[in-house]
Amino acid sequence: MPSDTAGSWTPVALSADLPPATVIPAWTPAGSIALWRSQSGRLSASSDRCPHRGMRLSHGFVRGEALSCIYHGWSYSPAGGCIRIPAHPDLVPPETIRVAVQQVEEQGGIIWVAVGESALRPPRLDHLVPIRSLTLNADIAAIEAAAGEKADAGGLIRLADCPWVRVLPTAQIGSTLIHVLIERGRNAADRVTASRIAEALRRRVETSQKDVA
Numbered sequence: 001m002p003s004d005t006a007g008s009w010t011p012v013a014l015s016a017d018l019p020p021a022t023v024i025p026a027w028t029p030a031g032s033i034a035l036w037r038s039q040s041g042r043l044s045a046s047s048d049r050c051p052h053r054g055m056r057l058s059h060g061f062v063r064g065e066a067l068s069c070i071y072h073g074w075s076y077s078p079a080g081g082c083i084r085i086p087a088h089p090d091l092v093p094p095e096t097i098r099v100a101v102q103q104v105e106e107q108g109g110i111i112w113v114a115v116g117e118s119a120l121r122p123p124r125l126d127h128l129v130p131i132r133s134l135t136l137n138a139d140i141a142a143i144e145a146a147a148g149e150k151a152d153a154g155g156l157i158r159l160a161d162c163p164w165v166r167v168l169p170t171a172q173i174g175s176t177l178i179h180v181l182i183e184r185g186r187n188a189a190d191r192v193t194a195s196r197i198a199e200a201l202r203r204r205v206e207t208s209q210k211d212v213a
Contacts, residue, residue, distance in 0.1 A: 009105075009112040009122045011155075011168050011179055014130045018043070018111065023067060025058035027172050030115045033102060034058040038065040044078040045104040045113045051082075051097060110168070110179060123154050128166060128181040131194050136176050138205045140169045143176060146205040156181075159201070165194045167201070 012026040013035055023036035025048065032048040034057035042065065048056050050069040059070050066075040066083060074097075075084040082097035103114040105122050109130040112122035136143060144150050147167065148160030156166045164186060168179040180198040182190060 045102040047100040
């Protein structure tokens with residue numbers, strides 16, 4: 001569930017948004033990360049800064065089973081160690097050159113990252129299917145108010161006027177990322193409806209925030 005407590009899990013993205021051989025930026029309470037999937041499908045969460053010149057690794061590229069910095073091409077394994085420096089192709093990079101990595105797991109189409117070592121597994125949401133993600137310029141309390149429901153123990157917010165739709169929020173700096181989910185067994189038309197409902201929720205929340213400001 002969303003939390004800034006060490007060892008807890010944060011839902012950072014949907015599996016559908018990260019196909020093989022891609023990298024995207026994501027955020028956890030510990031800071032920004034480069035979330036990437038290797039060519040074979042292995043999922044990794046690395047610190048978002050290359051130790052060479054500080055370039056964001058989320059701007060880089062995935063080749064095979066490594067994440068490479070777009071600046072000078074330094075490449076890192078899923079374990080975080082530097083495995084290639086193109087300017088010195090015959091050099092075996094020292095083990096001290098590495099990026100921090102975080103524990104990452106997929107459950108039911110959602111990608112979760114742990115802040116610190118977690119003894120627990122991510123929450124199972126087998127009764128729900130993820131549809132899409134949206135960023136709202138509001139905090140979780142404002143989203144709860146607009147939805148008409150408080151987040152439950154698992155961090156899910158049920159929409160009072162459409163109870164088969166849930167949103168799973170993750171607080172970010174100045175905004176909130178929400179993952180939109182619907183109850184398993186709904187049809188394709190319901191997926192479209194849920195997406196539109198989420199967009200309406202975003203407009204409602206952001207309008208209310210402007211009115212307060």
